[in-house]
Amino acid sequence: MKTRTRFAPSPTGYMHIGNLRTALYEYLIAKANNGDFILRIEDTDQKRYVEGATDIIYATLKRVCMNWDEGPDIGGNYGPYVQSERKAIYAEYAHKLVELGGAHYCFCSKSEADEEKNEELNIKFKDPCRMIPLEEAKKRVAAGEPYVIRQTVNKKGKSKYHDEVYGDIEIDYDELDEGVLLKSDGFPTYNFANVVDDHLMEITHVVRGNEYISSTPKYNLIYETFGWEHPHYVHVPQVMKDAQHKLSKRNGDASFQDLVAKGYLPEAILNYIALLGWNPGTDQEIFSLDELKKVFTVERLNKSPAIFDITKLTWMNGCYIRALPFEEFHKLAQPYYKQALTRQVNEEELSRVLQQRVEVLGDIPAQIAFLENVPEYSNELYVNKKMKTDAEIAKNSLIETRKVLAEVSDWSNDNLFATLKALAEKLGLKNGQILYPVRIAVSGLETTPGGATELSVVLGKEETLRRIDEAIKKLS
RNA sequence: GGUCCCAUCGUCUAAUGGUUAGGACACCACCCUUUCACGGUGGCGAUACGAGUUCGAAUCUCGUUGGGAUCACCA
Numbered sequence: 001m002k003t004r005t006r007f008a009p010s011p012t013g014y015m016h017i018g019n020l021r022t023a024l025y026e027y028l029i030a031k032a033n034n035g036d037f038i039l040r041i042e043d044t045d046q047k048r049y050v051e052g053a054t055d056i057i058y059a060t061l062k063r064v065c066m067n068w069d070e071g072p073d074i075g076g077n078y079g080p081y082v083q084s085e086r087k088a089i090y091a092e093y094a095h096k097l098v099e100l101g102g103a104h105y106c107f108c109s110k111s112e113a114d115e116e117k118n119e120e121l122n123i124k125f126k127d128p129c130r131m132i133p134l135e136e137a138k139k140r141v142a143a144g145e146p147y148v149i150r151q152t153v154n155k156k157g158k159s160k161y162h163d164e165v166y167g168d169i170e171i172d173y174d175e176l177d178e179g180v181l182l183k184s185d186g187f188p189t190y191n192f193a194n195v196v197d198d199h200l201m202e203i204t205h206v207v208r209g210n211e212y213i214s215s216t217p218k219y220n221l222i223y224e225t226f227g228w229e230h231p232h233y234v235h236v237p238q239v240m241k242d243a244q245h246k247l248s249k250r251n252g253d254a255s256f257q258d259l260v261a262k263g264y265l266p267e268a269i270l271n272y273i274a275l276l277g278w279n280p281g282t283d284q285e286i287f288s289l290d291e292l293k294k295v296f297t298v299e300r301l302n303k304s305p306a307i308f309d310i311t312k313l314t315w316m317n318g319c320y321i322r323a324l325p326f327e328e329f330h331k332l333a334q335p336y337y338k339q340a341l342t343r344q345v346n347e348e349e350l351s352r353v354l355q356q357r358v359e360v361l362g363d364i365p366a367q368i369a370f371l372e373n374v375p376e377y378s379n380e381l382y383v384n385k386k387m388k389t390d391a392e393i394a395k396n397s398l399i400e401t402r403k404v405l406a407e408v409s410d411w412s413n414d415n416l417f418a419t420l421k422a423l424a425e426k427l428g429l430k431n432g433q434i435l436y437p438v439r440i441a442v443s444g445l446e447t448t449p450g451g452a453t454e455l456s457v458v459l460g461k462e463e464t465l466r467r468i469d470e471a472i473k474k475l476s
Numbered sequence: 477g478g479u480c481c482c483a484u485c486g487u488c489u490a491a492u493g494g495u496u497a498g499g500a501c502a503c504c505a506c507c508c509u510u511u512c513a514c515g516g517u518g519g520c521g522a523u524a525c526g527a528g529u530u531c532g533a534a535u536c537u538c539g540u541u542g543g544g545a546u547c548a549c550c551a
Contacts, residue, residue, distance in 0.1 A: 010551055045550055148549060166481070175479050175547080183549040190551045214480050214546050237482080243543070272488095275500095279489060283499055302489080305544070309487050312501045322514075357513045387511080417510075435510035443511095451510040 003035025005205045007061075007068070008194065010042040011053035014255035015060040017247055017308060018209065018239040021273040025236060026207045027066045028274075028296040038201060039071030041082045042194075044187045060256050064270045065289055078201040083193050090188035093196050093226075094149045094181055102225030103181055104130045105137040106150040127178045149182035151191070151218060159217035164234045164298045166210070171217050179218065191215065195222045203231050210235040234298055237277055237305040247308050254310070263336070263361025264313065268320040272313045276306040286319060318359035329355045336364035341372050349413070349457045353450035370443045371458065374467060377444040379475060387432035394437035395475040400427060401438055402468050411461050416453040441471035 005026040009019055030037040039061070043049055054072075061068065070076025080086055097103040106129040127150055129137070141147055155173045162168055181192035188196070198206060213235050223230040238246045247253045254262075259269055271287050279302070280287075280295050287295075321329060330351040337347060350368070358364055369375075382394035389397075404423050408416065424434040438452035439445075442464055448455060456464040 008551090012551085042551070048550065150549095169480075171480065177547065180549045185549075187549085189549065194551090208551095209545090210481070211545050212551090235481095238544075240544090246544085275488065277488090281490075283490085285488095285500060304482050306489090307487060309501070312488065315501055318514095353513095359513095384511085420510085431510055439511060445511090447512045449512065451512085453510070 001204060003030055003033035003204050004038060004202055005030040005035065005207065006038040006040050006198070006201065006203050008040040008042050008197075009057055010045065010048065011050060011057065012048045013050050013053055013056075014249050014257055015056055016249045016253070016255045017269075017273055020060065020064075020256050020270075021239060021276060022207055022209065022236060023061065023066060024064075024270060024274055024292075025234070025278070025296075025298075025301070026205070028292055029205050029207065029234070029298060030069075031293045032296050035204070036069040037066070038076070038078070038203070039068040039081065040197060040201070041072055042190065043082060043084045044190065044193055046084075046185075046187070056257065063260075063266045083197070084187070086193075086197070087186060087188075089200070090182060090193055090196055091186060094188065094192065097181070097222065097225060098134070098149060100225050101154070102152055102222060103149050104134075104152050105132070105141055105147045106130075106180075107132075107137075107140060107145055107147050130178065146184050148180045148184050150178045151176075151181050151221070153178055153218075153221065155221065159220065161216060161220055161230070161233065163213070163216075164205075164232055165237075165301045165303060166213065166235055169213060169216070171214060173217070175214070176218050176221070181222075191218060192222070195219045198231055199223070199226070199228045205232045205234055207234040207236060210237055234301070236301060237303060239273070239276055240305045240307045242307060246305075253308075259313075261362075263363065264317050265320045265361075268317040269313065271320075272316050276308065277302045286316070314359050321358055321361070322356060324355070326351065326355065332361060333358075333364060336361055337368070340365035340368050343372055343463070344460070345371055346458050346460060349454065353454050353458065357449045367449055370445055370448065374442075374444040374470070377440070381440050381444075381446055382437055382475075384432075384436055387436040388430055389433050389436050391475055393429075393433055394440070395472065397427075397429065397434050397437050398441055398468055398472050398475070401434055402465065402472065405456075405461070405465060405468070408461070411457060413453050413457050416456055420453065437471075438468070442467045 007023040007026045009015070009023075027037045029035070039057075041054055041057070058073065068074070070078060070081060072081040075081075094103065098105065104127070106127050108127065108129060129150070130152055137147075153173060153176045157173060158170045159173055159176070160168060160170050179191055180189050182188050197203075216233060216235075220230050241247045241251070241253055245251070249255055256266075256269060260266060267288070270289065274287060274292055275285065278296070278300055281300055324332070330348065333351055333354065334347075337350070350371075354364065354367070358367070379391045382389055382391045400423060401420065404419060405416075408419055420434050420438070421431055424431050427434075435452040439448055439455060442452070442455050442459060450458070459467070
């Protein structure tokens with residue numbers, strides 16, 4: 001049987017990290033087995049529907065190259081792929097389930113149902129409507145009385161099923177409540193729609209958060225009543241913000257698009273989240289999506305929750321940035337240069353310097369702000385033990401440097417460095433005694449991306465000389 | 477509260493009865509070096525606790541503790 005997995009998000013807002021990870025595992029299970037990855041939109045709750053949310057789902061999956069084989073936009077043989085368009089199908093199956101004894105009509109109002117249960121005393125909802133003879137219930141339905149269809153739980157004893165990650169799970173049937181399958185507005189609940197759809201779409205592996213572990217027996221009951229086989233279950237642990245709280249968009253935790261906006265590369269994010277709850281069994285940590293397809297197995301999925309560690313993602317993002325072809329980095333950095341700079345600088349040189357140093361693209365503007373304007377600084381900055389400089393040495397050294405630089409025509413890093421090194425030798429100074437003052441003079445900063453000569457190249461001859469003149473004036 | 481699930485360095489994790497408990501991030505030190513960064517070397521740092529089983533337990537069993545999930549006409 002062909003492996004078929006599905007990513008079934010509800011369009012309620014941004015794509016959060018846990019969601020994306022689930023999608024990734026679904027995708028990898030399918031692709032590792034030459035199977036199909038299906039996108040299904042679960043929009044049965046009109047109240048929670050957020051305009052534009054579906055587009056975010058499409059855009060995100062496309063951005064990380066997780067292409068789906070069937071979905072609302074491209075169709076397929078098992079459509080429609082949007083649940084709101086499958087309303088008639090659920091109604092048909094819901095009524096069929098009633099006939100089969102797996103569900104019943106319920107005429108209670110929501111508040112009546114709430115009164116029936118008592119969480120303190122642990123009394124599950126025992127629907128009085130289940131006692132209504134089917135013929136009578138049907139008459140009331142036909143007469144136009146509002147109703148819902150509730151699951152009927154008759155079985156006694158333990159429900160057992162196997163989970164690919166958690167192993168064998170046993171839950172007492174008494175723990176299962178008779179939840180609503182078809183709402184009074186005619187829409188199904190997730191509890192029903194996912195079963196019908198997964199069966200009809202021939203889904204072989206269901207991947208979802210482990211919060212579904214305890215409700216899975218209810219779904220199995222429905223599969224059983226219909227005489228359907230249930231899919232393989234792959235419940236995955238939560239992605240946490242800290243030990244107590246899971247990552248959630250409601251708390252304003254970073255979503256995929258937030259991270260991208262901050263300058264994290266989609267490939268790096270995907271790589272990082274793949275490793276949150278899964279490991280390859282080797283020391284390799286950097287994986288492209290294609291590599292993941294080759295090595296991914298559900299057996300190496302973890303049971304315990306994982307805390308999302310932005311620090312490690314940041315490191316990994318740095319690895320991806322450094323591995324970028326130069327042209328690609330240069331292109332990606334452009335918007336950030338425009339944010340920070342109005343002056344003309346040698347952007348090629350700037351990119352060369354920055355690619356080795358930047359971990360998150362969003363850090364660029366702050367790192368290069370000094371190129372636009374030299375910040376206020378104190379002459380104390382020239383005092384550096386290791387470089388053996390102080391304000392006096394700096395002043396003299398800058399005066400000499402200024403003379404030499406004014407004559408340089410080949411304004412390249414190699415040439416500038418060779419020139420200043422020669423100058424140091426000629427003056428009997430350490431390299432640092434020439435170079436360190438230049439960095440302070442052109443940047444006003446103790447530490448900068450790139451050294452004195454690199455910064456000079458970035459700034460260009462005219463601006464470099466101007467800044468050195470300013471510095472000499474400031475030292476006088 | 478009932479039920480279910482989870483538990484190795486601060487974090488992500490490896491080790492499916494026998495290892496000095498391994499790696500990565502972070503942190504610290506040193507090296508490289510025109511600062512920073514990159515890179516390199518080293519260091520710090522964990523089997524939640526208690527009983528068993530066993531020649532031998534991070535690993536198996538039970539208990540304790542801690543955490544999470546679930547108990548919606550949300551998914």
